[in-house]
Amino acid sequence: MDDEQTEPRLRGKHPIEDLIYDRLVDAIIDKHLRAGEHVNEVKLAEAYDVPRSRVRRVLERLRDEDVVVFELNRGAFISRPTVEEARHVYEARRELELITVRLACERAGPADLDRLRAHLRVERDAFDKHDPGVNRIAGEFHYLIASIAGNPVIEKMLAVLIRRGVLIQSVYERKGGILCLTHEHERMVEHIAERRPQDAMDEMLHHFEHILASLDLSETRRLEADIYEFLRD
Numbered sequence: 001m002d003d004e005q006t007e008p009r010l011r012g013k014h015p016i017e018d019l020i021y022d023r024l025v026d027a028i029i030d031k032h033l034r035a036g037e038h039v040n041e042v043k044l045a046e047a048y049d050v051p052r053s054r055v056r057r058v059l060e061r062l063r064d065e066d067v068v069v070f071e072l073n074r075g076a077f078i079s080r081p082t083v084e085e086a087r088h089v090y091e092a093r094r095e096l097e098l099i100t101v102r103l104a105c106e107r108a109g110p111a112d113l114d115r116l117r118a119h120l121r122v123e124r125d126a127f128d129k130h131d132p133g134v135n136r137i138a139g140e141f142h143y144l145i146a147s148i149a150g151n152p153v154i155e156k157m158l159a160v161l162i163r164r165g166v167l168i169q170s171v172y173e174r175k176g177g178i179l180c181l182t183h184e185h186e187r188m189v190e191h192i193a194e195r196r197p198q199d200a201m202d203e204m205l206h207h208f209e210h211i212l213a214s215l216d217l218s219e220t221r222r223l224e225a226d227i228y229e230f231l232r233d
């Protein structure tokens, strides 16, 4: 795997736009930006010393990924996924990740296994220390599996779903809920190393049951979301 695949931040023809994009996604992960919140195009352009048109392009990219919505005369807002959208996104993500983990079992070479194990050491450390960045680090595991699967089409689709998942998590996660359990990632890597696709897929399925259980997609939350939508209209 080359550097381009391990370092998505360096991709693309417009590095400053990629940077702003990554910073906005990070701000959602870290909850500095929340669902429904206004994104100030002018301030962003000033902060990065770029024309507004470039910030606009970043926001349009996020809109195309359903992370941002534009409202007439009001500007850009972080979108607020409904319970139904949340269920659909996670279902789609689970099905794609069953494919990526199976392909990773077939295609992972020694260097890929080294990358996975190096990642797990960092993730284990963050998990044990209750590092507040643990969800972000654990999320990287899923990108890594997708890149090892070696299918850029699936990788791109999944990246969009993972980002929407971050937003869903910021709205619906249960208090103190932890999204990814590191020991499940560790078991998946063992299955990949031993080339056991069925076991790896079973573990991924189990992993998604836990991820969904960490979200509150109940009727109450559905009503709260609806009321919010109602107030905004």
Ligand SMILES: [Zn+2]
Pocket: 138, 139, 141, 142, 179, 180, 181, 185, 207
């Ligand atoms: Zn995970």
